[in-house]
Amino acid sequence: MTTRRKEDYQESLIKRSLRYLNTGFPVHFTGPPGVGKTTSALQLAKKRNRPVIFMSGHEDLSTNDLIGSFSGYKRNKLDDNYIHTVRKVEENVEESWKKGRLYEAVEQGHTVIYDEFTRTSPAVNNLFLPVLEERILPLFGTKRTASYIDVHPKFAMIFTSNPLEYSGVHPSQDALRDRMITMRFQLMEEERKHQVLASETSLKDKDISMILSIVSRAEEKKNEQGGSVRLPLMIAKVADRYQMKVSGDNPNFREVCYDILWHHEDDMSDEEFEELFSK
Known part of the structure; x- marks a missing residue:
């Protein structure tokens, strides 16, 4: 989808997603790591003015944890x-x-963010089918008098997931995916990353451009696909908080870049690191 104005990519996504949630449909943000899925999910949840429960998918998550x-x-x-x-x-x-976290959310009408839900076993995720379709939470295996509880009318769910080729990710069930409205996040272009850094920090445009350029050069040296905003945002936030001069001549700024990028570029020589700051 082409962005009409530079500044309303995020606004448009949140606005559309909020419509779907308020109509009773769960939304699903999917895409590679570092493109803003979880951040967008948190922003969307806050817009509902309801208590928010954040859950992370993982292999050991069980129905007992949920119910x-x-x-x-x-x-x-x-x-x-x-x-x-x-x-x-x-x-x-x-x-x-x-009570499990899903039980509490369903009962009280909270907004649930289920981050990286495909890292959880599909057998456990089957529990969400009646929650989303019949608006009931089954209480099987709990020795409770009632066999289910009704879902609160204000209850809503936001799912996020990484592509299937990433480690530890299970295929999502068609029946579950069909009950969501999926919003696909793509790797960010430089303009979009610039917008994110500008919205999250008070850095000047020229400083943001330099940070993006440094990270882009580091990715090129490793032949990595760019598009993640995570690393440049980390550098920008530290520089902004401590009012650092964003320059290759500033040893404090260079140390921040070294610490954040070197872990990912651990085979980079000192000479290659120096080249990151070249004009």
Whole structure:
């Protein structure tokens, strides 16, 4: 989709996504790492003015984590000896129930951000099908009296995922994907990255351009595909916070670039690192 104005890419995405959430449809942000999926999800969730629950997908996530489980027993004992000649003793033992994060969100009408949901087993993610379609949360395997609870009318979900070729990612089920509105994030062009850094910091345009140029040169030396905003944003935020002069002549700024980029460019020679700051 072509951006009509330089400044309303993010505004348009959030506005469209908010419409879908408020109509009752979950949204799904998918794309490579570092293109702003999680940041956009957080911004979108805040727009709803509802409590937000953030969950990260991972291999060990279970239905107990989502629904809840019994956490032990509660013992209540009443020893009534108010009348001297009469002693009344009552003792009750009850199982303690700890609500899962999804249970709490469904019950209270929170907004859930399920980050990188495809890192969780598809068998566990099947739980979301009745939540999104029938608007109920099944309580199977919980020994609860009720077999399900109704989903609060204000409940909403935002999913994010990385492409399938990334490590640790499971294929998402067609049935689940069909119930979402998917917004695809592409690798960012320099203009878009410039917008992000300008919105997140108070740096001047020329300083932002220099940071982007340094990171771009580092990516070229490694033959890596550019498009992620994560590394330039890290450099920009540190420089902005400590009011550093963005220049190759500033040793503090050079140290920031070294620390942030060297880990990713660990086979770069000192000479190659110096070339990052060339005009």
